[in-house]
Amino acid sequence: MSHRLRASRSCPLRPLLVVVALTGATGAHAQTSPYYIGARQAITHDSNVFRDQTSQSDNVSSTGLLAGIDQPFGRQRFFADASVETNRHNRFSALNNVSYALTTGLDWSTIERLSGSLSYATHQNLADFGLVGGSTEKNVERSQQAVASVRYGIASRLGIEGSAEHRSVAFSNSAFRSGEYTENVGSAGIRWGARELLTFGVGLRVSKANYPHYIDPFDPTATEATDKLDRNDVDLTTTWVATGRSTIDARISSTREKHSQSSRPDFSGVTGSIGWDYKLTGKVALKASLVRDTGSETTFLTVLPGALPIRSDNNRLTTLAELGAKYEATAKIALQANYRRTNGSVTTTSGSADDTTSNLALGVTYQPTRTISLGCNASHEKRVNAYNAYTAGCLASITLR
Numbered sequence: 001m002s003h004r005l006r007a008s009r010s011c012p013l014r015p016l017l018v019v020v021a022l023t024g025a026t027g028a029h030a031q032t033s034p035y036y037i038g039a040r041q042a043i044t045h046d047s048n049v050f051r052d053q054t055s056q057s058d059n060v061s062s063t064g065l066l067a068g069i070d071q072p073f074g075r076q077r078f079f080a081d082a083s084v085e086t087n088r089h090n091r092f093s094a095l096n097n098v099s100y101a102l103t104t105g106l107d108w109s110t111i112e113r114l115s116g117s118l119s120y121a122t123h124q125n126l127a128d129f130g131l132v133g134g135s136t137e138k139n140v141e142r143s144q145q146a147v148a149s150v151r152y153g154i155a156s157r158l159g160i161e162g163s164a165e166h167r168s169v170a171f172s173n174s175a176f177r178s179g180e181y182t183e184n185v186g187s188a189g190i191r192w193g194a195r196e197l198l199t200f201g202v203g204l205r206v207s208k209a210n211y212p213h214y215i216d217p218f219d220p221t222a223t224e225a226t227d228k229l230d231r232n233d234v235d236l237t238t239t240w241v242a243t244g245r246s247t248i249d250a251r252i253s254s255t256r257e258k259h260s261q262s263s264r265p266d267f268s269g270v271t272g273s274i275g276w277d278y279k280l281t282g283k284v285a286l287k288a289s290l291v292r293d294t295g296s297e298t299t300f301l302t303v304l305p306g307a308l309p310i311r312s313d314n315n316r317l318t319t320l321a322e323l324g325a326k327y328e329a330t331a332k333i334a335l336q337a338n339y340r341r342t343n344g345s346v347t348t349t350s351g352s353a354d355d356t357t358s359n360l361a362l363g364v365t366y367q368p369t370r371t372i373s374l375g376c377n378a379s380h381e382k383r384v385n386a387y388n389a390y391t392a393g394c395l396a397s398i399t400l401r
Contacts, residue, residue, distance in 0.1 A: 033401045034071040038371075040064050040085075044393030049092060051130035051387050059090040062099075066399070075111075080104035087126065095138050099125040113153035120146045127171060130357075130383060139173035145300055151191075161203065162188040167300050177224070178217070183209035183296060189235065199239045205253075207231040209296055216263045218351030227261040229296060233271070245279040257294055263349045267294055267316060287324040294318070295344070315344035315355065336363045356384040373397045 042062040048055045064085030071078050084100040105119030127141035149163035165185040171177060189203020209229035216222040233253040240248045252272040259266060275289040291298065295315040322340045329335060337360075344355040358381070365375035378392040 035067075035069050036399050036401045037067040038065070038397055038399035040066065040395060040397035042393055042395040044391060046389065046391045048387055048389035049089075049095070049129070050136050051128065051381075051383070051389060053387055055387070055389075056091075058092050058095075060087055060393075061090075062087045066397075075109045077107040078105075079107075095126060097126050097138065097140055099123075113159075114150070115153075116148070116150035118148050120144075127173075127176060130386070135173070135175050137173055137175065139171055139176050141176075142170045142172075143300075144168045157194055158190065158192050160188075160190055161201070162186075169299065177213035178211070178215045180213055181209050181211045181229075181296070183207060183229070187235070191237075193239075195239075197241055201235070201237040203235045203237070205231075205233040205235055207233075207296070214261060214264070216261075216348045216350050217346065218348050218353075219263070222263070222350075225261060227259050227264055229257060229259055231255065231257040231294075231296070247277045248274070249277075250274040255294070257296075265316065265347055265349070271297070283328045285326045287322075289320075289322045291320040292317070316347045318342060318344040332367050334365050336365075337361070358382050371398055371400060373399070 040063075042064075044060045044062070045057065046060065047057045049058045050056060062085045064083055066081070066083040068081040069079065080103070082100075082102045082104075084098065087097050087099060089095045101121075101123045103119070103121040105117060107115075107117045109115035122142070122144045124140060124142045127139040129135060129139070145165070145167050147163060147165045149161070151159050151161045153159045163186070166183070167185070168182040170180050185205065185207045187203055187205040189201055191199055191201040193199030207229070208231075211227040211229070213224045214227035215224055233255050235251055235253045237251045238249075240250075242248065250273070252270065255267065255269060255271045257267040271293045273289065273291040273293070276287065278286045278288075280286055294317055298315075298318045298320060320340065320342045322338070324338045325336065327335045339358075339360050341358045342356070346353050346355065359379060361377060361379035363375060363377035365373060367373045374394070374396050376392075376394040379390070381387075381389045381391075
């Protein structure tokens, strides 16, 4: 089973995430030391801080430190990336916060047929105000994800795979507590094929989640209650390396999801995803993905590296389409574009609502030296019948390796 750590949400200044991703990618090619340490400064203008129709704007300054290691030893590899930032708002100082991100892991293998990985990620950042319409109070989101996976090769093209995963999301503001949850996921299956060409997999996945503060959003008289989720999936997966430039990953699952709260409908149907990674030329890379799944899965979904983060999702069902492109104009200049459209539906016995959000982000980075990176970014986010938001900003970072 394939599991990815959640995309970093350490920086609440969303348009700068693409810039940070480009910065990290550019520096990695020239890496000579397994260690790095650095600092960065970002300035961002947000035209709609609270993601509502009042469209109150603000300027935000983010100052941060970062450090990491990527060290192979023998058949093993240890890595860790950490960052911490202080974010200061010019108009709405009550929103000032400290954000952080830590991602660490170990890839291991034995002389024979056994291999696997351990990984852990935790993030803290100012939560998306679009989660609860009308809220203007500070809300800090904290998330954690731990994954352990193992693979045993029965034959050269046949292997057994298994994984265990723990996830959690928590908020500092009680108005957002309905979205808090913890979840444990276990999976097991087999995979067949040549990794350099074509592989097929089949597996079983079991998920159990606990929402301790669930409230029916359509019932004004509803009070907090515990909702327990039980989910079972039968997964069919494939990876096709069509050419040296094209790779396609796909999953289709038969999903059954049950809730203990009678006001929250169960789900039974087909979920899945497909992603395409295509290197058009040596300088142009394209990525595309399409996902259809429930909110408990899309919250911790990584779609395109360096893309905007998936926000905490309570939708019964979410369909997400994303396109990304990167152009390395020169050895020092890179351009990146990303478009995402999310269609979600929230349904309870008291009512239902559809939620459609689109986001377009454009970014450019310039790396004059191995240690210095500069970048700017702009984005537009639109939530149908709710709000429009424009963000723009620039970032400078120094990294010593």
